[in-house]
Amino acid sequence: MKKFEEKTIHSNRLYEGKVINLKVDDVSLPNGHTSKRELVEHPGAVAIIAITPDNKIILVEQYRKALERSLVEIPAGKLEPGEAPETTAMRELEEETGYTAEKLVKLQTFATSPGFADEVVHLFVAEGLSKATNGAVLDDDEFVELMEVTLEEAERMVIDERIYDAKTAFAVLWAKQRLSIEN
């Protein structure tokens, strides 16, 4: 886990924002040379594989300013400070989709952009979905469109890049491979 460790000589914090921070570290390499690393700090996020009672996967389309386009993704959201990932996942699922889950099973955690950011996504599988009485409860400033598609259709969307998000592409492949669903 510490193989080829790059030790911090000096860390220069350049920006502390609402969501991300930026720092530039001077590091000492295994051969004694020094280098610079530009690093983004992010609180981490959750994402949820949610299959409806009629065996469709819930997808959410929203605008992603970083890419200047809308993306189709599985339901996801940032961790609040000190919040357990399960809690975030339960909340985001209900708020974004209007479904509640009996149970969330942790699938795995992975780093999304290890070359420059510490963001990790905790991936959950929602079990026992049912419609919440309230439906989706979005913030005033949140704009998303829900979709429910079969896993076969979701897989086609990965192949032809209508799904253009790495965590969602992983989630669809995983679900197609592991969940035995008859459509």
Add this chain to the structure above:
Amino acid sequence: MKKFEEKTIHSNRLYEGKVINLKVDDVSLPNGHTSKRELVEHPGAVAIIAITPDNKIILVEQYRKALERSLVEIPAGKLEPGEAPETTAMRELEEETGYTAEKLVKLQTFATSPGFADEVVHLFVAEGLSKATNGAVLDDDEFVELMEVTLEEAERMVIDERIYDAKTAFAVLWAKQRLSIEN
């Protein structure tokens, strides 16, 4: 693709680095409200699914300062300005692994952290691998360890998080599902 577009009112570039830039944009939301978006610009990257003649997938372990740990990933690298992704992929494969490919087939492109960064990864499948005469040619300041494992072993590594990188997790699932390899 432009659904729920957030139009830029003002863009404030806070940092221009060697690898990434940071800007904070004031945006106009679909309901006319305004908000701020903290955005990282990244040149994009390539990653390569490379299966050796004896049917093993090539993995590379290296230190990732952002996460303060080493990660096991498929061979990957940043795009140089103006460089075609295929060219980067061919170069990175040979430099990092010491293998050359007869052909690289584009699998797909995806965004890695759409919530705050524009990084995309262009994923390739290398066909017809053979050992380069020189072996791996690493920069003086590059420290990586090569691994060759079966797809079954790689899949176990995803499940138990020894593979903790999203693009690699996707690549392993894809390869396990699509490449008919007898081990």
